[in-house]
Amino acid sequence: MPSSRPSDHAGLRPLLLTVRGRELHSYPCLLYLGSVAGTLAAAAAAPDQLAARVALATTVLIVPALVGSRLLYVLTHLDAYRGRWRLAVRRSAGGGAMYGGLILALPLSVPLLRVLDVPLGTYWDAAVFVLLVGMIFTRAGCLLNGCCRGTRRIPTSVLEAALACVLLAGAVALHGRVPFDGALFLGALAAYATARLALDLTRAERWRRGFTVAQATSLCALASTLPVLLLWLK
Helix, strand or coil: CCCCCCCCCCCCCCEEEEECCEEEEHHHHHHHHHHHHHHHHHHHHCCHHHHHHHHHHHHHHHHHHHHHHHHHHHHCCHHHHCCCHHHHHCHHHCCCCHHHHHHHHHHHHHHHHHHHCCCHHHHHHHHHHHHHHHHHHHHHHHHHHCCCCECCCCCHHHHHHHHHHHHHHHHHHHCCCCCCCCHHHHHHHHHHHHHHHHHHHHECCHHHHCCCHHHHHHHHHHHHHHHHHHHHHC
């Protein structure tokens, strides 16, 4: 069974390239590209009159989202970082948990969007594209870097990227057709949480840790999103 230690770098290409002696690592490069592409996608998905403000809000919220994502990843992999704490802030080490980003970005978005005069539901329907586009890029980064690996012969990062592609296609198809503002975000989160419950079974650490924090968070996400969607269906 492959190790999930963050510094093993048993990926396909953890060092992407070297430019004038400066090493550019795969995970942070793809994380950056995903953030930029996701922000542009969110602005394109937002109503024309709100596009600039949605892009600004996303640019601001990406910072706490990245902090929360990294923090949750480190907290759920403490054994791998114990005695090597510098790796926790090393950008090339890879590793991030999307739920951690949401936990910080969601509450912080409330006052920010109020200041920018952007409706909360409208923003998060657009932000779905940030999350999904970003996930495709970052899971490619995980594959190249060698973090977030699955069990033997099961490429979990590839499966999660494929899931993001499917959800992105669904979001594009449903964009502008949802019954209320915020429904696209709630639906995408519910779908991701459902799939994540199954995908976590393929992660290498799952077999050492049993029920994971990600699975528990997925259940909480389902418990908070499904009632709202079911109430509307009634």
